[in-house]
Amino acid sequence: MLEFLIPNNIVCHAVEAMLFASVACAVLGVIITQIQISSIGFTMAHAAFAGAAVGMFLSLNSTICAIIAGVCVAFLIGPLSDKARVSADTALGLLFGISMAVAIFFIAYMQTLGKGFSAMGLLFGDVISLYREEIYLLAIICVVAVVFVVVLYKEITGIIFNKKIAESVGIRVKPVYYAMLFVIALTVALCIPIIGGLLLYVWLVTPAAIALQFCYRLSAMFVVAPLVAAAISVSGALAGLEYSLPVAPLTAVLLSLVFIIAVVISPKRRITFRKS
Amino acid sequence: MTSVGPAIEIQGVYTAYEGAERPTLTDVSLTIGRGEYVVIGGPNGAGKTTLLETINGMLPITHGNALVCGHNVRGNGVQVRCRVGYLLQNFSFDPLTPFTVEEVVMMGRFGKMGLFRKPGKEDHDAVKKALALLEIEDLADRPIGHLSGGQQQKVLLAQNLARDPEILLLDEPFSNLDMFAREAINRLLTRLVIDGITVIIVSHAFDDLPDRPVRVLVMQEGKIALDRECSPGEVEQVIRNAGNGTRNA
Secondary structure: OOOOOOOOHHHHHHHHHHHHHHHHHHHHHHHHHHHOOOHHHHHHHHHHHHHHHHHHHOOOOHHHHHHHHHHHHHHHHHHHHHHOOOOHHHHHHHHHHHHHHHHHHHHHHHHHOOOOOOOHHHHHOOOOOOOHHHHHHHHHHHHHHHHHHHHOHHHHHHHHHOHHHHHHOOOOHHHHHHHHHHHHHHHHHHHHHHHOOOOHHHHHHHHHHHHHOOOOOHHHHHHHHHHHHHHHHHHHHHHHHHOOOOHHHHHHHHHHHHHHHHHHHOHHHOOOOOOO | OOOOOOOEEEEEEEEOOOOOOOOOEEEEEEEEOOOOEEEEEOOOOOOHHHHHHHHOOOOOEEEEEEEEOOEEOOOOHHHHHHHEEEEOOOOOOOOOOOOEHHHHHHHOOHHHHOOOOOOOHHHHHHHHHHHHHOOOHHHOOOEHHHOOHHHHHHHHHHHHHOOOOOEEEEEOOOOOOOHHHHHHHHHHHHHHHHOOOEEEEEOOOOOOOOOOOEEEEEEEOOEEEEEEEEOHHHHHHHHHHHHHHHHHO
C-alpha cells in the first residue's frame, strides 16, 4: 500500500503494520482508558497468547486460534461480571489466570513431547516476518475500529461518561458495550503478532494517556491519540529497522518517553491565575 | 408526542435485585396522573430509589404490571426512558473527565435520537433551552469535572430536561445545592408541574417544596405505607407520623 513512499518491501510492510495497528489500538485505547478497563487489553492479549499455544499444539492456524480465544474472553467478561456478581476487574483477573494457566500448560506439554515452540514472537512481536494478507487484515481492522467509533460515537460517549446515566437516558448500553469488547478483542488478537502480547498494553493505554494531558473533549482525544500513536510507531519502525533495533520494544519506549514529556508540559497542570 | 392516560399505572409490582432472597418492592400498586407533584419519603432502604428505577425500567419487574407514559415497562424500558428523566442520587465527576457541560446535557437527547443519528438543530435547541432553564448557559464550554457539586447537579438536571420528559424522577435533587439554587430549582419544578410534567422526588429537604398541595408517598420495607395529599407545611410531619405508625404497629 505504501510502496510508492517506501521502496524496500520489508521496511514498507513493517511501517504499514505499525501504522494500522497503532491507529486501531489508540482509537480503542481511548475507550479502554476512559471506561477504566485497561486490564481488558492485558487479559485479552494473554487469552490470545493461550489460544495461539493451543492452536500450535493442535497444529491449527495460531492466529485464528488467538482471535477465537480473544473474542471468547471478550464475551465472557460481561456475563462473568454480571452473573458471578464480581466486578469487571475481578472477572478480568480470573480470565487472565485461566489464560496463563492454559498457555503455560500447553507450552510445557509441547516441550515434554519434544515439539519446539517459540513464545518470543507472540510475547514481544515481530514486524518483519508478516505476510501481505496479515497487513491487509490489519488495515481492515483499523478501518473497522475507526468506523465503529464514528458510527456509535454518541452511544460510546454516553457509556464512557457513566454507564448508569447512559442507561437512564435510553442508550442501549449492553449491546453497544459487548460490541465494543468484540472489536477490542479482534484488534488485540490481530495486533499480537506485530506488537506482542506484553507490549500491546503500551499501545492500548499510552496514546490515550498522552492525549488526555492536552484534551478537554473526548472528540479531541479520538483524534490526538491515533495521530500521536501513528507518528511514534512509524518513527519507531523506521528507526528500529535502520539501526537494527527491536521495533516493538523501541516504539514502546518512545511512547513512554513522550508520555513523560506530555505530563511535564501538560496545560492541565498549569495554574494560569495571576493576581492583578 | 405526549401519550394519553395516567402518567404511571402500577399494579401489584414486585421488584427483586439479581440474587436477592427477598423482593425489594412488594406488591406495589399506584396510579399517578399527569402534572402531579409527588414526594416520596421513608427510611433508608425502604425502596424509594428502587421504586424510581422500577418506574423507568432500569430494574426488572418480577411480578405485576407497570404502564409508564402508555408503555408497558416490561420489554419497553428504552422507550420509557426516552420519555422519563431520572436524576440519580449523589454523583460527582473526576476533574479529568473529558466532557464539557454542553456535551453532558446533549447526552440527555441520545436515547430519543436513536442509533446512528447525529444531533440536529432540534437537539441543539433543546440543549440551549435546558441550559437556560437552569441558568447555566455560561458554563456550557466548561469541563464538567471542574464544576462544584451543586453545579454538576444542575448540569445533570439540565441533561434530563433536554429530553423534554413527560415524567421527572429526582432522587435527592437538593442534596448538593445551596439555598439560592434550591429555591430556583423549586420554582422551576413548580413551573414544570403547571406545564403538565409529572414530578416525583425522593427528598429529605422538606423546606424546598412548591407552595401548593403535594402528594406524599411513604415507603416502608418495600411497600407503600401511606399515600395522601397534603400541604407542603405538613409533609415532614406526615412522613414522620407514618414512620412512627409503622414502627408501633
